[in-house]
Amino acid sequence: MVVLLLIAAGVVGVMAVNDATKDGGPLADATASAPAQSDEPYDEPNQDAEGTPAAEEPTDEPSDASGPEGDVKITQCEVDSLTTWASAEVTITNSTEQTASYVVSVEFVDSSGKRVGDALAATENLAPGQEAEETAQGLDTIKGKIDCKVTEVTRYEQ
Known part of the structure; x- marks a missing residue:
């Protein structure tokens, strides 16, 4: 009622x-x-004339070495043979003069450049100059060889 x-x-x-x-x-x-x-019509960024997302060459190099992306490096990229989940080991180095926390977005792409999964890695209260090793663990079932790519890094200075 x-x-x-x-x-x-x-x-x-x-x-x-x-x-x-x-x-x-x-x-x-x-x-x-x-x-x-x-x-x-609204044109999505990074798309071809048919509206299909443009493929980018996967790379573990950050796009902006001067910003927070420059603080992150992928050190290992693999698919677990038992779970078939992808993971990326990342090293985060705080290049600022303040304690900072980081959130790192990683994308997993197959040999054709197609995105097959993604994951996040994070660390908190990283002192200036301090380094942390974290894992970005995907949960998608993936078959075959992959490449890992850092797509975004957010740094929160304290």
């Missing part, structure tokens, strides 16, 4: 808003000034 009352109240509220915008009420000005939606 309570659910029916809540649904009825919602319907009445929607009808009241519609009436207010049609009759030139205070909501009419707010909806009239809303930005118009474009009929132009």
